Amino acid sequence: MILYHGSNMAIESIDLSKCRPYKDFGKGFYLTDIRRQAERMAVRTTKMFRGEPTLTSFEFDLDSAMRQGLKIKVFNSPDEEWARFVMANRDVNVEQPGHDYDIVIGPVADDTIARLLRMFTENFISEEQLVRELTFSEVTSQYFFHTEAAIKMLKKI
Numbered sequence: 001m002i003l004y005h006g007s008n009m010a011i012e013s014i015d016l017s018k019c020r021p022y023k024d025f026g027k028g029f030y031l032t033d034i035r036r037q038a039e040r041m042a043v044r045t046t047k048m049f050r051g052e053p054t055l056t057s058f059e060f061d062l063d064s065a066m067r068q069g070l071k072i073k074v075f076n077s078p079d080e081e082w083a084r085f086v087m088a089n090r091d092v093n094v095e096q097p098g099h100d101y102d103i104v105i106g107p108v109a110d111d112t113i114a115r116l117l118r119m120f121t122e123n124f125i126s127e128e129q130l131v132r133e134l135t136f137s138e139v140t141s142q143y144f145f146h147t148e149a150a151i152k153m154l155k156k157i
Helices: 035-049 062-067 080-090 111-121 127-134
Strands: 002-007 029-031 054-059 072-074 103-106 142-145
Touching: 002 029, 002 035, 035 054, 062 072, 080 111, 080 127, 111 127
Parallel strands: 072 103
Antiparallel strands: 002 054, 029 142, 103 142
């Protein structure tokens, strides 16, 4: 499959030490299989940091990653388990890294979803309300690469 990274510059090599912590799945390199989503991210990043909106494409074979024995977590939808995982990774009071997965695949917690997570953690909505609201959100996709072994599974194209 083809994965895209939208940024303000082309990615020549992936340096995990430059990745920011406290993101949805933790500190690591993020991509998507949705080209339009990556294009929007490139524009957004360029507005914040200048540069040129740029897509960098990679080939990724999930079956090969599994055969290599990488630890992979897949969230098929924004459910309760996914919400708790995202909240733990975004929480600056939780020791990072908060998990030992090489690769995590699942929905993006956009601004609407982030607001819902905040409302849940502050006890303004129940777990049931959170899950119900998450099912009506536009689902996007992210592929998170957390370790050097995972990065080696990406082939720049």
